[in-house]
Amino acid sequence: MKVINVKNAQEGGLVAFNLLKKELDKGAKTLGLATGSTPIPFYEELVSSDIDFSQLTSINLDEYVGLAPSNDQSYHYFMHKHLFDAKPFKDNFLPDGLAKDLEAETDHYNHIIDEHPIDFQILGIGRNGHIGFNEPGTSFDENTHVVDLEQSTIEANSRFFSSIDQVPKQALSMGIASILKSKMIVLMAYGKDKASAIKGMIEGPVTEEMPASILQKHDNVIVIVDDEAASELN
Numbered sequence: 032m033k034v035i036n037v038k039n040a041q042e043g044g045l046v047a048f049n050l051l052k053k054e055l056d057k058g059a060k061t062l063g064l065a066t067g068s069t070p071i072p073f074y075e076e077l078v079s080s081d082i083d084f085s086q087l088t089s090i091n092l093d094e095y096v097g098l099a100p101s102n103d104q105s106y107h108y109f110m111h112k113h114l115f116d117a118k119p120f121k122d123n124f125l126p127d128g129l130a131k132d133l134e135a136e137t138d139h140y141n142h143i144i145d146e147h148p149i150d151f152q153i154l155g156i157g158r159n160g161h162i163g164f165n166e167p168g169t170s171f172d173e174n175t176h177v178v179d180l181e182q183s184t185i186e187a188n189s190r191f192f193s194s195i196d197q198v199p200k201q202a203l204s205m206g207i208a209s210i211l212k213s214k215m216i217v218l219m220a221y222g223k224d225k226a227s228a229i230k231g232m233i234e235g236p237v238t239e240e241m242p243a244s245i246l247q248k249h250d251n252v253i254v255i256v257d258d259e260a261a262s263e264l265n
């Protein structure tokens with residue numbers, strides 16, 4: 032893993048944007064995208080750029096179960112607001128959180144990922160080291176799957192909902208095995224809430240108890256951190 036230190040999320044977004052530009056110049060066609068507050072400055076760079084995305088495909092990591100795309104807490108809504116409305120793509124794929132048959136939806140999504148190998152994957156990280164919605168204990172061999180969210184994740188995400196009861200208890204998420212298929216992975220983390228996850232990811236043992244630690248085994252990962260997120264690193 033290569034670690035890049037930045038002053039703040041704005042600078043981190045710009046660094047990630049420049050990495051993406053290089054990959055697009057080399058012919059990248061499919062972007063793996065993430066939600067959360069972390070990648071917002073990166074999306075701002077994309078939106079204000081003159082890059083044409085109309086021949087590119089995007090595949091998102093995850094979506095809550097039970098939220099319609101029109102729900103302002105759904106990840107469909109987030110992606111439209113922060114990127115897709117301003118920058119049309121050829122195709123935008125997100126898991127369908129309203130699918131009647133969730134298992135069938137995971138198979139369908141795995142098929143989409145196989146058809147469109149991800150060239151450039153953006154990741155944030157949860158405070159417990161989750162990536163996508165792969166909570167601690169998730170097998171590294173999982174592809175897209177249905178997830179029961181941990182209480183700590185529900186609590187962390189409740190800041191976006193009017194009450195904690197409104198936070199969905201389940202999600203559909205690309206699995207660790209799906210994420211590892213990406214040719215290049217750029218993970219961003221800012222703030223002291225992320226410091227222990229960043230330490231575990233980079234310096235800890237590779238264990239399913241710290242999902243992001245598996246990135247030590249991928250040969251093209253760049254981690255962008257501010258001083259606070261890097262504060263526990265040796």
Ligand code: GLP
Pocket residue numbers: 065066067068069070092093154155156157158162163164184188
């Ligand atoms: C959610 C998302 C993750 C994201 C994480 C951290 O759980 N499923 O993809 O990385 O939150 O979010 P934030 O960037 O807001 O800290």
